[in-house]
Amino acid sequence: MSCERCHDTGWCAAATDATRVERCECWRQGVVQTLLSGARIPPRYRDCELASFVTYENEQLLRAVEKARQFIELFPVVDKGLLLIGPPGIGKTHIAVATLRQVVLDKGVRGLYYDTRSLLSTIRATYNPVTRTSEVDVLRPVMEAELLVLDDLGAERLTDWVEETMNLVVNTRYNDRRPTIFTSNYEDLSDSEALDSLLVRVGFRMHSRLREMCEFLEYSGPDYRDFEFTPSSEDLYRAWSAQPRRKLPVRASTRARAQLKRGKPELGWTGGRAGG
Ligand SMILES: [Zn+2]
Incomplete structure (x- = not known):
């Protein structure tokens, strides 16, 4: 169309x-559309917007959405990226992708989305064990994207190679002051023995780097996918209120379990709950 x-x-004049x-x-508009289609956003998240994200009276969730809004507004003058933490299905990817899309639309920057496991398998596919390097064609856009979303951090089993590769990607971006938005299903437990803690899933070096480079936004909530139709704020609040408040990860450490049995109120969560 002309x-x-x-x-x-x-x-034009x-x-x-x-x-x-x-x-x-x-x-x-043409430039922005080209940038958006180059961002590798998966089809099911292609229309994600913060405006269409249904929220409810959940202080930590509202804080996460507000931080995302601020991030969009201030980009590229942002000190830190975002790390959205919580159980599956609570909209972390929606918030991350909506932020990425809006930054691309508003600021016309090169943004990129990657699921962490698919990034690692792409890198692995071109990895040469003799030279211990990967094709620069794969790594360069990830390192040089003005905004990167890395979805589902910690999902890949942590081997030396995974740790080395992830640290290379994240450290390069950190040193070049390029912000990254992460999501993870693994809680930031202070108990370093918990097998399902973020620390154990990503390794010590990555964890401390994340602390420096990201705002930690941890929240809980009902799984949006459990609803047949798009849930209302009331539906979500009701389902959230019915959830047990301090859910232990499946393979929580013995110490945390023992504390729970003794009914100790403080389980060492660093993410904190409302008012905590
Ligand atoms: Zn024109």
């Missing part, structure tokens, strides 16, 4: 001074 304003040249030309809005 543009009446610029007749598809991409240039400047609004302030007709003797000059400026980029037409249609050209900008």
Whole structure:
């Protein structure tokens, strides 16, 4: 379809001074669409927006959404990325992708989405064990994206290679001051023995780097996928209220279990709950 304003040249008379030309809005739209389709956002998340995300009276969740809003507004002047933590199905990927999309749309930056496991398998596919390097074609866009979303951090079993590769990616971005948004199903437990803690899943070095480079946004909630239709705020609040408040991970350490049995109120959660 042709543009009446610029007749598809991409240039038109400047609004302030007709003797000059400026980029037409249609050209900008075209650039943004190209950037969006290059961001590798999976089809099911392609329309994610913060505006369409149903929230409810859950202080930690509302804080996460507010931090995402601020991130969009302030980008690229942001000190830290975001790390969304919580059980599966509570909308972490929605918030992460909505933030990525909006930053691309508003600021016209190169953004990139990767599921952590698929990133690692892509890198692995080109990895040369003799030279211990991967194709630069795979790594460069990940390291150089102005905003990267790494979904489901900690899902991959931590081997030396996984740890080394993830640290390379994340450290390079950190040193180049390029923000990253992570999601993870693994809680940031202070108990370093807990097998399902973020620390154990990503390793000590990555964990301390994440602390430096990200705002930790941990929240709980009902699984959105348990609802047949799009749930209302009331539906979500009701389901959330019915959940046990301090759910231990399946393979929690013996010490945490013992504490729970003794009914100790403080289980060493660092994420904290409302008002904590
Ligand atoms: Zn035009």
